[in-house]
Amino acid sequence: GAGVSQSPSNKVTEKGKDVELRCDPISGHTALYWYRQSLGQGLEFLIYFQGNSAPDKSGLPSDRFSAERTGGSVSTLTIQRTQQEDSAVYLCASSLIASGHYNEQFFGPGTRLTVL
Amino acid sequence: GQQVMQIPQYQHVQEGEDFTTYCNSSTTLSNIQWYKQRPGGHPVFLIQLVKSGEVKKQKRLTFQFGEAKKNSSLHITATQTTDVGTYFCAGPRSDYKLSFGAGTTVTVRA
Numbered sequence: 001g002a003g004v005s006q007s008p009s010n011k012v013t014e015k016g017k018d019v020e021l022r023c024d025p026i027s028g029h030t031a032l033y034w035y036r037q038s039l040g041q042g043l044e045f046l047i048y049f050q051g052n053s054a055p056d057k058s059g060l061p062s063d064r065f066s067a068e069r070t071g072g073s074v075s076t077l078t079i080q081r082t083q084q085e086d087s088a089v090y091l092c093a094s095s096l097i098a099s100g101h102y103n104e105q106f107f108g109p110g111t112r113l114t115v116l
Numbered sequence: 117g118q119q120v121m122q123i124p125q126y127q128h129v130q131e132g133e134d135f136t137t138y139c140n141s142s143t144t145l146s147n148i149q150w151y152k153q154r155p156g157g158h159p160v161f162l163i164q165l166v167k168s169g170e171v172k173k174q175k176r177l178t179f180q181f182g183e184a185k186k187n188s189s190l191h192i193t194a195t196q197t198t199d200v201g202t203y204f205c206a207g208p209r210s211d212y213k214l215s216f217g218a219g220t221t222v223t224v225r226a
Contacts, residue, residue, distance in 0.1 A: 031212060033213070035216075040221075041218070042204065042216050042217065042218040042219050043159070043204065043216040045213060045214075045215070045216075048212075048213050050212065056213065091158060091159070093159075095212070097212055104149065104161035104164065105149075105159075105161065105214065106161070107158040107159045107160070108158065109157075109158050110158055
């Protein structure tokens with residue numbers, strides 16, 4: 001089956017504009033994660049969705065960042081009034097959650113965001 | 117919150133040599149995962165270790181989970197150019213989230 005897909009692969013925007021990044025997880029995966037990776041850095045957790053539960057937004061860096069997941073599948077990460085420090089690769093991952101087990105996360109190819 | 121620390125941050129290796137990268141946590145981990153990210157690519161799951169003292173091998177890669185379940189290591193023998201990339205360890209946080217280490221970036225001299 002298909003893996004995690006993300007769109008667009010690259011996004012160049014001007015400072016102050018809003019952007020939407022899309023993630024299509026693996027079918028049947030109930031858990032969906034967004035991460036941010038700055039150049040040469042590790043993975044910064046942003047937000048986590050699990051089934052119909054309220055999302056864990058503890059990693060969002062500011063109120064300019066928001067995300068939603070519709071119908072337990074596709075997710076959209078929105079960044080409002082983008083700043084240059086938002087430039088990074090935004091990675092989405094999905095996982096099949098089984099009670100008591102931490103299963104592997106499958107990552108999408110990422111969206112490279114450049115804010116001019 | 118719980119964090120995992122990786123050392124070294126960079127590893128420059130002569131082709132054919134061995135090296136080890138380490139992952140340490142201040143708290144006991146229920147499990148640890150390792151991922152590899154090739155240059156320009158995305159992280160790909162390599163392995164998960166669950167048991168104290170567990171050792172798993174994947175060809176030239178040997179993964180170990182410490183007896184106290186607070187540290188882990190990845191040892192690569194006879195390094196090849198295909199081993200280039202960044203290796204991340206990840207420990208669990210609450211509610212099925214992972215805390216990723218900063219990664220060890222490996223370059224290989226032919």
